[in-house]
Each structure stands twice: as C-alpha cells, then as structure tokens.
Amino acid sequence: MSGVQTLTVAPDDAEIRLDRWFKRHFPALSHGRLEKLLRTGQVRLDGKRAEASDRVAPGQLVRVPPLPPELPAEKRNLPVGPTPEDEKLLQRLVLYRDDDVIVIDKPAGLAVQGGTGTKRHLDGMLDALRFDAAEKPRLVHRLDKDTSGVLVLARNARSAARLGEAFRGKSVRKVYWAAVVGAPRPRQGTIDQKIAKVVSRRGEQMGVDEEDGDEALTYYKTVSRAGDLFSWMALEPVTGRTHQLRVHCAAIGSPIVGDGKYGDTKLQADGLPDPRKLQLHARAISLPQPDGRSLTVVAQLPAHMRSTWKFLGFDESEEIDPFAELAPER
Secondary structure, eight states, rough: OOOEEEEEGGGGGGOOBHHHHHHHHHHOOOOOHHHHHTTTTTTEEEEEOOOOBBBBOOOOEEHHHHHOOOOOGGGSOOOOOHHHHHHHHHTTEEEEEEEEEEEEEETOOSSSSSBTTTTTBGGGGGGGGGGGGGOOOEEOOOOOOEEEEEEEEEHOOOOOOOHHHOOOHTTTEEEEEEEESSSSSEEEEEOOOOEEEETTTTEEEEETTTOOBBBOEEEEEEEETTTTTTTEEEEEEEOOOHHHHHHHHHHHTTOOOOOOOTTTTTHHTTTSTTTTSOOEEEEOOOOOOSSSSSEEEEEEOOOOHHHHHHTTTGGGGGSSTTTTTTTTTO
16 A cells, blocks of 8 residues: 655646546545545545545645555556557647647547546557656646547646636637538527536436536637538637537537537438548637737648538638637627
8 A cells, every 4th residue: 555645736637526636646546435535534635624526726735645556557547658659649740839838639539538448548648748848748628539629738837837727717719610510590609508417318418507507608600501501610619618519509409510419410411421420620729828929729620521621612711710700809
C-alpha cells in the first residue's frame, strides 16, 4: 500500500466532483472504499473533511490516505504509453505550437479520455506531444470521440491555469461546422434551451429540460442549404454542456447527420456518403493571449465531411471568417 500523499488539484480537473477526481487518478479504488475513507475523515480537502460530491478547484490540496496498489496498466483504461505510430500520428496533427500552447486537429474516432472499454485515448498518449518541454501537455477542454477538429493543450501549469480560467469565463470562442437534416428557420439565431440528463427509450442521454436543466446557449447561422433536405450550419456554443450542440440541433428539428444518439440515421442515409459518421467538426477556436491579442486556429474538414460537402454542393470557400456575423454583439 502507498503512504499518505498530498496532491494538488490541476486546472484540468477543475470543478469535477471529488469522487470523480479519485476515479480519474486512482482507478483501483472502489467507490465503497472511498466512501468509507471520506466518512472516517481520512480524505481531506485543504485540510478539511470532505464529501464525495464536493467540487475541487485548481490549487486545492487533497490528502490521500494509504491505498491499495494500482491495477496493472493492461487492466486500466490507460495505455502503457504512446507507440511510435501514435507519436507520428499525433505530431502530424499539430496545427499550432508555442511555449505555452499546442493546438491539434483531433480526428473523429479518437477518444479524448478513457472510459469503460476505452483503452486508447489522447490523454494516455500526451507524452508524444511533449517535444522539448519539461512537462507533459495537459487537456484544458474536450471533444466527443466522434467529433473532429481543434483541441487545445496547455504545455505547462501556468498556461493550464490561464486557459482553464478563459474557458470557464467564456472568453474562448469556438465555432463548429455541422451538416444537419432539414433547413433551420430562421436561418440565423440563438438556441437558449436548458439541458439535463434524461432517460429515454435509447437509455440515459442528455436532453432539453427547461425546469431542472443547466443553462445552455448556442449561436447559429445557416451557411448554405441543399434545398430543404440538408443544411450547413455554423454553431458557436457559449456554454459547454455535454452534447450541447447535438441536443440543440435536434431540439430545433435539425439533428446532425450521422448522429444516431439524438437523430435517426435511417432517415439520413439516402444517398449520402458515410451517412453513419457524425458530421460535426470543431472548425475554429479563438484564444485570448496574455498580451491582449487573440490566437485563432482553424482546422480543415476531415475526409468524411469533405465527401459530404462535395455531395451536397457546399463550398468551403463561402466561409472566409469562421466567426463573422455568428454571435450577437457582446
């Protein structure tokens, strides 16, 4: 068993529950065992007794009592480390790099973090993107596994703290492109519908819940249409709820093509190439810089979405500035 440890909460773990923090960092520790450690006061947060539901904040100190040995790497949802092939792949994905930040073009199908049955994920391969830095890069936000596009990594603790605050303060702007079913009306507007976890015939998922849901706000505009059958939408999420864009598009009657969770892929399949692949792409991100300027990074469409754009007659050159006229004046 390990001895007592005092660990500092990283910016990447900001605002998650304490029990999730333990699950992330000590996967061998069962929930029941953690609850017992909490009840007996052996786990402390900044020196005080804590509960499983407490939210952790960057810089807080977690007292971790002696724990059983960790599971072997092959039994956890973490790879032993990036393979040479992984290193080559990830380094080819880099869109921008400086001393503080790396921005990559995440491919669809690559999970950002581990979960049940997910052993290959970006979080377990970040050593491949260390380059000449003393520290391994850290995640500061996430994309769904099947969503492609711009993903930001911090290269040091200072940058992680700054970027974490920027994301929480909504000073980071993100624009996504999506191919959706139908023709949203009006062509441009705001989707302001609360989102919560719901149980449906498809199981547990996110959904609109105006009574108990969390605030969720999305700006959108229709860039182009293929008649009334399909549309190219640009979407800017102001909040960052789980599956927000997928839920909001479905809520206005225009689910994202290929979204089997919130749409109906059978209705979307007629003639489209790759109809079961999610047509959602994180197109661009704008990050505030310490000098007051903004860094904007753009990711080109992945191959499966380029095929869809070509099939539907959409021209990428129509969108010169991904942020132009998308959001109301702030």
